Amino acid sequence: xxxxxxxIAGRKSALVYFLPLLGFGLVILLRPLLMVLxxxxxxxxxxQMTGYYCPGCGNTRSVMALLNFDxxxxxxxxxxxxxxxxTGILGYLELLVQCFGKTVHLIPRNSKVNFTLLxxxxxxxxxxxxxxxxxx
Numbered sequence: 680x681x682x683x684x685x686x687i688a689g690r691k692s693a694l695v696y697f698l699p700l701l702g703f704g705l706v707i708l709l710r711p712l713l714m715v716l717x718x719x720x721x722x723x724x725x726x727q728m729t730g731y732y733c734p735g736c737g738n739t740r741s742v743m744a745l746l747n748f749d750x751x752x753x754x755x756x757x758x759x760x761x762x763x764x765x766t767g768i769l770g771y772l773e774l775l776v777q778c779f780g781k782t783v784h785l786i787p788r789n790s791k792v793n794f795t796l797l798x799x800x801x802x803x804x805x806x807x808x809x810x811x812x813x814x815x
Contacts, residue, residue, distance in 0.1 A: 692778040717743045734804045737815030756815045
């Protein structure tokens with residue numbers, strides 16, 4: 680009989696393998712509900728009061744475009760949902776590789792890289808208010 684620690688590790692590994700299938704299945708199953716909910720969210724109060732786009736402006740339309748598998752349109756509306764999806768995929772791949780006993784870092788864990796990325800994101804959100812091609 681296998682030790683309890685090995686059985687638990689085996690169950691965790693099995694869960695890690697099926698996690699993307701479960702997540703993708705839930706998104707496909709709940710897609711019609713998510714589309715209806717997305718159409719009934721209120722408009723951005725910051726945009727209505729100031730006329731400028733906040734970092735969250737376009738997120739709903741971006742997610743709805745992703746639900747329709749339209750990546751380019753999603754990126755036009757807002758880059759944040761795509762970046763979060765990409766980070767989630769990279770995090771999952773790190774976890775998957777860890778199940779095989781190896782450690783790999785696909786997501787940078789260096790403060791210089793993180794601050795550089797944060798600065799680029801802030802510049803993107805500022806530029807999208809003034810560059811016509813970046814408007815959501």
